[in-house]
Amino acid sequence: MERFCYALDLKDDEALIKEYERWHSSEHGWPEIKKSIKDASITSMEIYRTGNRLFMIMEVNENFSAEKKAAMDAENPKVQEWEELMWKFQQPLPWAKDGEKWILMNRIFDLNA
Structure with missing residues (x-):
């Protein structure tokens, strides 16, 4: 994993x-969004917040592909509707590229390494 x-x-x-936060409550x-996440071979996803900063942890199985997930999302009208709604609340990080939302973070420490 x-x-x-x-x-x-x-x-x-x-x-x-x-x-x-209300939109993300159970x-x-x-x-349809939970289904699209699971259909993309994402086995676990959690979002945490401090102030206005969000942090998402996503665990995937061996079938996951970020490119495939992006293509699936682009073809799914419900996902596009959700993303448009979420953009009302979200803003890109200062170093994000145009159109980029969630930014992949680099691990800089591992206690078990």
Whole structure:
């Protein structure tokens, strides 16, 4: 199993942050989005927040491909609808490329290494 960690910022607005968290609760999340994540060979995903900074941990199996996931998302109207809705709350990190949201983080320490 492989693990990827990503970062993204939310707009620094308490009302928007609260609404973003509501959309990610089990009661308000879209089942089609969870399905698309699982269909892409992602076995676990967690998002954490401090202030307006988000941190996502994603674990994948051997069938995962970031390119395949991106292609699947681009062809899925429900995922596109979700991404458009989420962009209301999100803002790119200062070093993100145009159109880039979640930025892959580099591991710099491993206690077991």
